[in-house]
Amino acid sequence: MTQSLDERFEALGQVVERAAVMEIALRMAFCTLVGGRYAAAIAGSQETHWLIENCDAVVRRHEELSAEQRDAIRAALQACRQANRDRNRLVHEAWGTGAAGAPSVLQSVCHGYRMAGRDWTISQIRDAAAAISGAQQALLAAVEGAFAPGCLEAAGQLLAADAAKRDGEQNHA
Numbered sequence: 659m660t661q662s663l664d665e666r667f668e669a670l671g672q673v674v675e676r677a678a679v680m681e682i683a684l685r686m687a688f689c690t691l692v693g694g695r696y697a698a699a700i701a702g703s704q705e706t707h708w709l710i711e712n713c714d715a716v717v718r719r720h721e722e723l724s725a726e727q728r729d730a731i732r733a734a735l736q737a738c739r740q741a742n743r744d745r746n747r748l749v750h751e752a753w754g755t756g757a758a759g760a761p762s763v764l765q766s767v768c769h770g771y772r773m774a775g776r777d778w779t780i781s782q783i784r785d786a787a788a789a790i791s792g793a794q795q796a797l798l799a800a801v802e803g804a805f806a807p808g809c810l811e812a813a814g815q816l817l818a819a820d821a822a823k824r825d826g827e828q829n830h831a
Contacts, residue, residue, distance in 0.1 A: 737793035
């Protein structure tokens with residue numbers, strides 16, 4: 659089956675969109691785990707890798723959580739970690755292949771250079787998007803299960819308020 663560029667770009671767009679949603683979920687998890695009104699100020703500008711590693715560090719030492727709750731959150735964070743690694747590889751490698759998954763060639767005046775990296779099919783790209791969604795959903799479920807229903811909503815409100823404040827500060831600068 660021949661893959662069209664439109665299908666490929668749509669699948670890559672799904673990966674990017676789902677990764678952004680996972681990053682928001684990680685910020686919410688961080689705010690819930692750390693607690694306090696300043697957690698959003700810290701989490702709001704952090705990247706996915708930082709959020710995963712720092713959520714994991716907090717969970718490992720969180721004395722108010724049972725071992726089962728810590729294990730569930732850490733397993734979800736591990737899924738987020740793997741999904742993020744795959745997303746990074748995909749985003750950097752997929753652009754090095756054409757619509758059919760064949761390696762692209764960079765051309766200089768004298769030579770052509772085959773781009774290195776894994777060939778990603780549309781199916782594999784969609785699988786990566788699904789893994790990102792699954793990891794994000796597992797994280798939210800584990801955090802809400804460990805804390806209380808509504809804890810993530812409160813974290814989302816803190817993050818939204820912090821983002822609005824940052825936007826206001828940038829508009830006045």
